[in-house]
Amino acid sequence: MYISQISAYIPENVVSNQYFEQINGLTEDWIVERTGIRERRKLSENENTNTLAIKAVEKLVEQRAFCPDLIVGGTYTPYDTIHTLAHSVQNYLNISDIPVLSISTACSSFLNAMEVVEGYFASNKATNALVVLADHNTFFSNDEDKVAGHLWGDGAVAMLVSKEKPIHKAMRVLGIRTGGAGNIGKAKEGVFLRTYGEGFKMPFGKDVFLNACQYMAKATKDLLSLHQYDIDEVDFFVPHQANLRITKNVAETLGLPFEKVLSNIEYLGNTGCAGSAIALCEHFERFENQNMIAVTVFGGGYSYGSMLLRVEI
Amino acid sequence: MYISQISAYIPENVVSNQYFEQINGLTEDWIVERTGIRERRKLSENENTNTLAIKAVEKLVEQRAFCPDLIVGGTYTPYDTIHTLAHSVQNYLNISDIPVLSISTACSSFLNAMEVVEGYFASNKATNALVVLADHNTFFSNDEDKVAGHLWGDGAVAMLVSKEKPIHKAMRVLGIRTGGAGNIGKAKEGVFLRTYGEGFKMPFGKDVFLNACQYMAKATKDLLSLHQYDIDEVDFFVPHQANLRITKNVAETLGLPFEKVLSNIEYLGNTGCAGSAIALCEHFERFENQNMIAVTVFGGGYSYGSMLLRVEI
Numbered sequence: 001m002y003i004s005q006i007s008a009y010i011p012e013n014v015v016s017n018q019y020f021e022q023i024n025g026l027t028e029d030w031i032v033e034r035t036g037i038r039e040r041r042k043l044s045e046n047e048n049t050n051t052l053a054i055k056a057v058e059k060l061v062e063q064r065a066f067c068p069d070l071i072v073g074g075t076y077t078p079y080d081t082i083h084t085l086a087h088s089v090q091n092y093l094n095i096s097d098i099p100v101l102s103i104s105t106a107c108s109s110f111l112n113a114m115e116v117v118e119g120y121f122a123s124n125k126a127t128n129a130l131v132v133l134a135d136h137n138t139f140f141s142n143d144e145d146k147v148a149g150h151l152w153g154d155g156a157v158a159m160l161v162s163k164e165k166p167i168h169k170a171m172r173v174l175g176i177r178t179g180g181a182g183n184i185g186k187a188k189e190g191v192f193l194r195t196y197g198e199g200f201k202m203p204f205g206k207d208v209f210l211n212a213c214q215y216m217a218k219a220t221k222d223l224l225s226l227h228q229y230d231i232d233e234v235d236f237f238v239p240h241q242a243n244l245r246i247t248k249n250v251a252e253t254l255g256l257p258f259e260k261v262l263s264n265i266e267y268l269g270n271t272g273c274a275g276s277a278i279a280l281c282e283h284f285e286r287f288e289n290q291n292m293i294a295v296t297v298f299g300g301g302y303s304y305g306s307m308l309l310r311v312e313i
Numbered sequence: 314m315y316i317s318q319i320s321a322y323i324p325e326n327v328v329s330n331q332y333f334e335q336i337n338g339l340t341e342d343w344i345v346e347r348t349g350i351r352e353r354r355k356l357s358e359n360e361n362t363n364t365l366a367i368k369a370v371e372k373l374v375e376q377r378a379f380c381p382d383l384i385v386g387g388t389y390t391p392y393d394t395i396h397t398l399a400h401s402v403q404n405y406l407n408i409s410d411i412p413v414l415s416i417s418t419a420c421s422s423f424l425n426a427m428e429v430v431e432g433y434f435a436s437n438k439a440t441n442a443l444v445v446l447a448d449h450n451t452f453f454s455n456d457e458d459k460v461a462g463h464l465w466g467d468g469a470v471a472m473l474v475s476k477e478k479p480i481h482k483a484m485r486v487l488g489i490r491t492g493g494a495g496n497i498g499k500a501k502e503g504v505f506l507r508t509y510g511e512g513f514k515m516p517f518g519k520d521v522f523l524n525a526c527q528y529m530a531k532a533t534k535d536l537l538s539l540h541q542y543d544i545d546e547v548d549f550f551v552p553h554q555a556n557l558r559i560t561k562n563v564a565e566t567l568g569l570p571f572e573k574v575l576s577n578i579e580y581l582g583n584t585g586c587a588g589s590a591i592a593l594c595e596h597f598e599r600f601e602n603q604n605m606i607a608v609t610v611f612g613g614g615y616s617y618g619s620m621l622l623r624v625e626i
Binding site for chain 1: 391393394395399402404407411413416418429432434435436452453491492495500502506507508612613614616
């Protein structure tokens with residue numbers, strides 16, 4: 001299977017670190033040192049997770065006409081849990097009678113969505129899937145929260161995933177593995193989102209940090225090993241964009257030079273399950289034939305996954 | 314693939330129609346005539362969707378030991394969108410490093426979860442899946458709401474789905490088809506759940522009603538036709554438990570005698586995505602070898618699906 005088209009949407013409204021200094025006293029230097037984040041984007045008040053997702057799909061439609069036979073949405077910040085993100089995309093495209101579902105494995109949802117698509121392809125129920133990931137993090141975060149308020153940004157990505165090779169440049173999926181780690185450490189309460197009241201809370205950020213570092217390195221190594229590749233064969237590494245210190249730690253553990261790492265957390269913050277896919281989209285033009293890309297994610301709750309891609313022109 | 318074990322959990326606390334008469338003036342007769350509902354169950358205040366799901370899993374563990382290699386959760390009433398229902402079940406079972414994800418297609422989530430499992434089986438990534446469905450509807454419903462407050466009940470179900478035939482009585486899956494209908498009628502706002510504020514609202518109940526009747530009949534007919542079965546070969550019909558009038562309307566359209574219909578809405582209300590699976594569980598003992606069961610669902614948002622099961626002893 002192939003990621004044959006990709007588009008991203010980032011809201012226009014920029015929120016700087018200076019804003020948080022005014023709100024909760026955290027300084028620019030303090031935030032940059034601990035997270036790498038200099039600014040993030042915030043959706044406007046009349047938008048929501050579903051309209052955010054549709055914005056990314058609009059950009060995909062502009063690239064090239066397509067007709068999916070499956071829509072998989074990913075979000076942990078739902079606007080509506082009934083008319084879900086995926087159903088709102090179906091509504092926008094006005095395509096009838098195809099399987100449509102939304103999933104959450106928090107910030108890992110990109111790779112779980114890809115694995116769900118892989119399953120529909122394997123059971124011959126689809127050949128051309130639309131995967132849409134969107135998180136409206138700023139809606140649920142509390143700007144006054146000194147622990148986690150400054151981490152979050154909003155963003156969305158839309159991808160067409162096709163069973164067969166398209167005639168244009170695409171990223172072939174060499175393999176995906178995902179895993180839940182809901183039974184590990186502080187998975188239950190390290191970071192949580194109870195959408196109806198408390199919103200985001202991160203009472204055990206250190207546990208999240210340590211497990212993210214450990215699982216992202218392990219998931220990458222295990223998948224490379226399963227497919228008999230060496231880390232040196234990886235041309236680009238795209239981790240979940242949670243914290244620049246996590247990214248650097250994982251790259252170091254893997255022995256990957258930092259110039260192979262694609263990062264957008266500096267200017268987008270943690271855009272949730274869309275973050276790593278947005279990075280793929282941002283750099284798609286510079287990928288060259290036969291480049292190998294490793295995408296590795298970690299989600300609160302906990303969950304993790306890794307995917308290997310090969311660029312084919 | 315086979316549903317090889319099934320268990321349900323229903324909270325003890327019964328809420329009668331008399332309660333609503335006191336709260337919002339709707340009478341017993343009015344509610345029964347329009348919905349068929351005489352009472353429903355309500356989770357206690359210190360419980361939530363995740364603990365509800367675990368209660369159903371506890372009952373499954375009591376039946377027979379099992380070790381899943383995949384966990385799929387379904388709910389549209391999430392307690393936590395990060396440590397999701399499926400991750401909380403993984404936490405409870407303390408099983409590491411298997412794929413774990415939660416989905417929502419509202420009240421259709423049962424069949425979308427089954428289709429996701431079918432995909433994991435087809436791509437040889439799992440052979441023994443735990444599917445857990447739970448909805449904590451009363452948490453998000455407003456008892457004073459005369460339109461929809463009286464409809465909802467809480468409930469959960471856990472199922473072991475195995476790729477190979479188990480040595481004991483099980484339900485073989487002959488086929489599943491699901492579809493989104495997010496682009497039809499009032500899919501966007503007929504019934505919605507914005508968990509962070511408004512909760513459940515059903516501004517266009519008539520549109521939901523009409524589409525539920527139409528899509529559930531059509532989905533059942535189409536799946537029977539695809540597998541070359543006749544409606545007379547169906548021994549039991551298990552619809553989504555939304556409203557007894559919808560159930561009767563669908564049975565009538567299909568030409569199914571009402572004694573073939575399994576219904577629990579009278580004493581459980583609309584238990585969301587768990588409802589039809591709870592009915593399967595309630596009647597599992599009376600199913601006989603080679604009985605054919607049609608399960609058909611409709612969800613707000615909109616979505617639908619149908620599944621044919623064959624009992625094998």
